[in-house]
Every structure is written in structure tokens, then in C-alpha cells.
Amino acid sequence: MRKPKITVIGAGNVGATAAQRLAEGHLGDIVLVDVVDGVPQGKALDLVQAAPVVHHDGMLVGTNGYDATAGSDVIVMTAGLARKPGMSRDDLRDANAAIVADCVSRAVRKSRDSIIVMVTNPLDVMCEVARRASGFPRERVIGMAGVLDAARMRAFIAMELGVSSESVFALVLGGHGDSMVPVPRYTTVSGVPLPELLPAERIDAIVQRTAKGGGEIVQLLKTGSAYYAPAAGVYEMVESMVRDRKRILPCSVYLQGEFGLKDVFVGVPARLGANGMEGVFELKLTAEERARLHASARDVAEQAAKLPADLGKA
Ligand code: TXD
Numbered sequence: 001m002r003k004p005k006i007t008v009i010g011a012g013n014v015g016a017t018a019a020q021r022l023a024e025g026h027l028g029d030i031v032l033v034d035v036v037d038g039v040p041q042g043k044a045l046d047l048v049q050a051a052p053v054v055h056h057d058g059m060l061v062g063t064n065g066y067d068a069t070a071g072s073d074v075i076v077m078t079a080g081l082a083r084k085p086g087m088s089r090d091d092l093r094d095a096n097a098a099i100v101a102d103c104v105s106r107a108v109r110k111s112r113d114s115i116i117v118m119v120t121n122p123l124d125v126m127c128e129v130a131r132r133a134s135g136f137p138r139e140r141v142i143g144m145a146g147v148l149d150a151a152r153m154r155a156f157i158a159m160e161l162g163v164s165s166e167s168v169f170a171l172v173l174g175g176h177g178d179s180m181v182p183v184p185r186y187t188t189v190s191g192v193p194l195p196e197l198l199p200a201e202r203i204d205a206i207v208q209r210t211a212k213g214g215g216e217i218v219q220l221l222k223t224g225s226a227y228y229a230p231a232a233g234v235y236e237m238v239e240s241m242v243r244d245r246k247r248i249l250p251c252s253v254y255l256q257g258e259f260g261l262k263d264v265f266v267g268v269p270a271r272l273g274a275n276g277m278e279g280v281f282e283l284k285l286t287a288e289e290r291a292r293l294h295a296s297a298r299d300v301a302e303q304a305a306k307l308p309a310d311l312g313k314a
Pocket residue numbers: 009010011012013014015033034035036078079080081082083096099102103118119120121122123144145148176214224225226227230
């Protein structure tokens with residue numbers, strides 16, 4: 001039986017931290033790719049030297065090219081520019097689209113059967129770039145954002161109620177950005193819906209704070225953006241696929257009629273297993289929740305429509 005092989009493109013904050021989590025979680029061998037000479041090599045070597053102490057036997061290599069990535073099962077795409085204070089996710093679109101198209105088309109030439117986990121922002125639009133650049137079916141192009149957004153909401157609820165975040169489930173739909181749609185009705189603490197546990201104004205405050213996404217962290221850090229929680233989100237998705245666990249996790253999926261939406265990437269709950277995105281978990285929404293999801297999807301579609309038509313043809 002072959003050990004899974006995972007390529008992480010971008011050896012920056014999110015990529016390197018994800019590589020560490022994936023290796024320490026015993027998910028497979030890791031290839032770390034970056035344009036900056038020495039950085040992926042140095043970080044991979046550092047992680048290899050941690051292995052005897054943290055007890056994993058995954059191999060990590062760093063490289064500036066794609067030869068060593070050949071035959072990867074999963075490609076985690078984190079390369080790009082990070083959001084700076086005052087910069088919206090949409091400002092990043094054009095710069096990161098070119099990077100994503102280039103990296104993805106080069107990576108998939110070496111790993112035709114891989115599953116792409118997109119991380120680069122603006123997330124849902126970059127998923128579309130990766131879909132076009134790879135030519136992969138929707139089962140194998142999945143965006144990481146919902147796990148992170150839901151984790152943030154779970155953390156805020158846990159802090160508010162003084163309970164373990166493990167007992168909190170949160171549902172967040174929609175695009176990764178200002179138009180995300182936290183759904184308190186389907187957010188539960190040990191099975192009890194949030195509206196039964198907190199007054200509306202506290203829930204609103206949590207929803208608002210969740211919808212700010214990583215903005216709060218960007219303000220605090222001043223340079224760079226969040227990476228521990230994003231890397232944890234990558235780990236959770238990759239783990240469900242590599243171990244074929246079929247967990248239902250919120251992720252950005254190219255919808256084909258589900259929730260009344262078509263040909264657009266947007267965050268929805270989906271089953272992740274060995275074949276990638278194995279099905280969208282459709283749930284009933286109120287008219288208002290559905291309208292907000294559709295508005296969020298419209299935002300993504302408008303941004304995707306601005307992408308150059310010939311972008312990333314492999
Ligand atoms: O929820 C989510 N999806 C996100 C997304 C949560 C957090 C961060 N999110 C986005 O991920 C963020 O807005 C960025 O677009 C990416 C990566 O964030 P990170 O914080 O890791 O950025 P860094 O530290 O700047 O790392 C980016 C690396 C850096 O080392 C560059 O040299 C490299 O990307 N890079 C490239 N590598 C390979 N090939 C090319 N062309 C390339 N261009 C840049």
C-alpha cells in the first residue's frame with residue numbers, strides 16, 4: 001500500500017503550517033513548493049528534523065519546481081499574496097489569479113488524478129481559476145474556507161458560553177468574504193440550537209464578528225494574516241479525504257443546481273472522502289437564508305466573470 005503524497009504549493013505562513021500539521025498528523029509524504037529559492041527547502045528540512053522528536057515518519061522535501069510533486073494525491077494551493085491591512089479580498093483577485101493559474105496548470109501536468117484543495121484568496125474565485133486551469137471535475141477542486149469560518153464562529157460561541165468548542169457545531173454558508181452567511185438556526189451546542197441558548201443581540205454580535213473573518217487578525221498582526229486556524233482547516237479537509245472518512249465539512253464547491261445555484265463556487269456542506277467532494281449535503285433554508293446565500297453566490301459569480309477568458313489554459 002502506497003503512502004499518500006501531498007503537495008503544498010506556497011511555503012509561506014499557511015503553506016508551511018499546513019505542511020507541519022499534515023506531516024504530524026501522519027497523513028503522508030509532503031512536497032513543499034515555493035518560488036523563493038531556499039525557503040521551501042529550508043522549511044522542509046526543518047520539519048524533517050522535528051520528526052524524530054514529534055514522532056512522524058513522513059518525508060518532507062522542498063523545491064522550486066514541480067518534478068518532485070509528480071503523482072501527488074492531493075495538491076494544497078496556498079501560493080499567492082496575502083491580504084494586507086486595508087486591502088479587500090477582491091483587490092487580490094487579479095494578482096493571485098495569475099499565480100494560481102500558473103501553479104495549478106504546472107502541478108496538474110505531473111499529477112493528473114490529484115484532488116486540489118484551494119486556499120489562496122479570494123477563495124471562491126481562485127477555485128474557479130483552479131477549475132479552469134486544471135480541467136478537473138468538480139469532485140477534485142475544493143476550496144477551504146467554510147471550515148475556518150465555522151471554526152471561528154464555534155470559538156466565539158465557546159468563549160461566550162464558557163464551554164468546550166468541541167461541543168459547538170456551527171453552520172456557515174456562502175462565499176469566503178464579507179457576504180458569508182452564518183446560520184444560527186443550524187448552529188448547536190450539544191444539539192441545542194443557538195437561539196435557545198443566547199439572546200438575539202448576543203447571537204448578532206457573534207455573527208458580525210464571524211463575518212469579519214480574519215480582518216481582526218490582520219489588524220492585530222499588522223503584517224500578514226491568519227494562518228494557524230487556516231492550516232487547521234486544510235488539515236481537517238485533507239484528513240477526511242486521505243482517510244476516506246466522508247465527513248461533512250463546509251467547503252467551497254462548484255454547484256450544479258444544489259441550493260438553486262449553478263456554475264458557481266460557494267461554501268456549502270459537502271461530504272469529503274477518497275474521491276474528493278463526494279456530494280453536497282443540501283439542507284432546507286428559510287427564504288431569507290436562501291436569499292443571502294444567493295446574494296453571496298452572485299458576488300462570487302460577478303468576480304469570476306471579471307477573470308480573463310484565456311486564464312490558465314493548461
Ligand atoms: O480561508 C482561507 N481560504 C484563507 C486564505 C485563510 C488564510 C489565508 N488565505 C490566503 O492564503 C491568503 O489571502 C493568501 O492568498 C494565501 C496564503 O497566505 P499566507 O499567509 O500563507 O501568505 P504568505 O505567507 O505570503 O505565503 C505565500 C507564499 C509565499 O511564500 C510566496 O513566496 C509564495 O506563496 N508564492 C509562490 N509560490 C509558488 N509559486 C508562485 N508563483 C508563488 N507566488 C508566491
